Structure formats: structure tokens, C-alpha cells
Amino acid sequence: MKIGVPKEIKPQEHRIGLTPGSVKTLISEGHEVLVENNGGFEAGFENEQYKTAGAKIINKAEDIFNDSEIIVKVKEPQSNEVKMIKENQIVFTYLHLAATKELTEGLIKSKGICIAYETVTDDNGRLPLLAPMSAVAGRMSVQAGAHCLEKNQKGRGLLLGGAPGVEGGTVVILGGGVVGENAAIIATGMRAKVHIVDKSEARLKQLVEIFGDKIIPEQSDKIDLNKLVGQADLLVGGVLIPGAEAPKLVTKDMLKLMKRGSVIVDVAIDQGGCVETSKPTTHGDPTYIVDDIVHYCVANMPGGVPRTSTIALNSATLPYLTKLANKGYEKALGEDKNFLAGLNVHKGQVTYKAVADVFSHQFILASEAIKI
Secondary structure, eight states: OEEEEOOOOSTTOOOOSOOHHHHHHHHHTTOEEEEETTTTGGGTOOHHHHHHHTOEEESOHHHHHHHOSEEEOSSOOOHHHHTTOOTTOEEEEOOOGGGOHHHHHHHHHHTOEEEEGGGOOOTTSOOTTTHHHHHHHHHHHHHHHHHHTSGGGTSOOOOTTOBTTBOOOEEEEEOOSHHHHHHHHHHHHTTOEEEEEESOHHHHHHHHHHHGGGEEEEEGGGSOHHHHHHHOSEEEEOOOOTTSOOOOOBOHHHHTTSOTTOEEEEGGGGGTOSBTTOOOBOSSSOEEEETTEEEEOBTTGGGGSHHHHHHHHHHHHHHHHHHHHHHOHHHHHHTOHHHHTTEEEETTEEOOHHHHHHTTOOBOOHHHHTTO
16 A cells, blocks of 8 residues: 655644654555655654655655555644545544544545544553553653743742752642553652542552552542642643543632642643643643643643654554555454544544534444445
């Protein structure tokens, strides 16, 4: 198959869909790979590396979309990319459709075959293609939050890790999944006081096994969230419902309970955010203030560390892409129910229920769609 890798065009997005190593693997399987000129440059991958791996360097994204059977990206297609998607073309990338009606409508209209990294599952119900970026975003959330607490960033003027004779700050992490666990790795490493809130008692026990007394587990239905939010110097939103819009756990009124200059990092912003006052920001202009609370809501956090992120993402996505290219999407998805869970839009039909529900679209089972 012809596999196209356009340069990412979302603001401050420097990742790329394939590394040279991944290209080499696909070429060895008999596929052709087209990479846009300097597409991997900002992630530290040169054109010459792609050429050595066997890729063809293409100057225009339009030519890649026009000539490729599979488009491999990192971020959701931007508006002018959506217009280039051809009928029956496979698009394999992060989509986060439940937070973006315009994109959903555009992909429906394109009649493409749109497979979302973030809804592919495994046998344990986990999200193996989302996990690497969730891990990166979780670690970055505390790094970014600690920076935002500095006074020149309009924060409280507090060093999250404390200092000799001064206690560290308090971090409240909403959600004990991959984001929450990785946020806790950094926050506990900084010697902050760390609360992790999750609805699952079993998951909280797992986290205690990992972190011991370095964290304070909080079961969501047994705590006063208002009180806990009020204690936070840094609040990390890491709540995820696969493929669906994030629940709004922190209301605007709750901001009044927080300390002036406290920081919210809403990692769930790709899915609409779990804080009522959250709105997407960029790496170029990452924060804004509501009721004296600093909000950091960058919608592509891992794009800030593109080399680490691209390599981590490829380690997870390459086996799926190889299967897709070797077998064709119908067989690849049809024989793997977990991979099939990634199909969100198929030739003008919505095949992921959470997306259909949020936009009141007709829903068709993915298994039925690929048989049509």
C-alpha cells in the first residue's frame, strides 16, 4: 500500500506520524511511504534519514493526500486537510471527535475510513495507542504546572517541591489512570503532597502499591471534592471516558474555593476538559486566568516534546499500521475486535457510539459497517 505522512500543521505541533525506523519496517513489508518535506525536522528527523529508510520525500501535502491509500498523522486533521481526504481513504490518527462537531461532520462528508488511536482497546479494556501520549502528558502536566506556579507566570510564587524548612505544595490529581499515575511520578519526585482521586477502589489500591505513602488515595464518592480542590496548589485534570466528552468535575463556582494564584492543568482538554472554565490553548500562548486561577489547557501537550513523543507513539502504533497495510482495513479490523474499536467514521457513517450520541447522529456498529 501507499502510506502518506503529511507534516503536522496544528499550531506548535512538531510531532510526525512515522519515524525513519518505522518507515524502514513498512518498506521491508513491501509498502511505499511518502513523507512530506521536512515533516520530521522539528522532532529531530532529517529528510536524509527518511530517504535512507526508503521513503519518498514529497513537497506538497496535497500530493500526499492525493496519492496515498493510508494517511498517518498524529493530530486530528485540520480543516484544509479534511477537504483533501478522499472517499475510501484510510486516516489513522488521533481524532477526539466527541469534542469537535465540525471535524466530525467534515469526516462524515469525506466518506473516508477514519480510525482513531484513542479508541483502540486491548483485552483488558485499556487504550494502548493513547497510553504513550497520556504518559507524556501526565508527566508534562506537573512540569508545566510547577512552572506556572512561579510568580512571573502569575502563579502563587510557590516552589512545588518546597525548600529546606518549607513544605512542598499540594497537588490534587483527578483520575488515577495513565495520566494520573504519570503525573504522580513527577509530583512525588518533586516531594509535593499528592492526592489522587479516582472512583475505583481497586485502582487506588494499585496506586498505593506503586507509590506507598507518597500519595494520598481519595475515592471520589467518599470525599468532599470542594474541600480538596480548595487545598490544591496544582490541580491536574486527568479524567477520561474513552471516545466521549470529559465530565465537568470542577465547576466555575469551585474556583472561588481555590487559593489565589493556584494552577489548573486540564490534560482532558482534548476531550473537552474536565473543568468548566477550561478552553483549549496552545504552546505559544498556554495560559489564561479565571477568578485568579491560572489555567493551562494546551490541547497537544506532548507536541512540546516532539522527539520523545514521536518515538513513544510509534512504538505503540506501528504494529497496528503494519497490520492495516498488510491485510487491508476490512480484514485487519474484522479479525481484531480491539482494533475495530478504533473505527469512528466509515464512509459517511458514525461507527463509534459515544460520538454518535454527543452529536445525535445515527449510529451503526463498526462490525456491520465494514461488511457493507
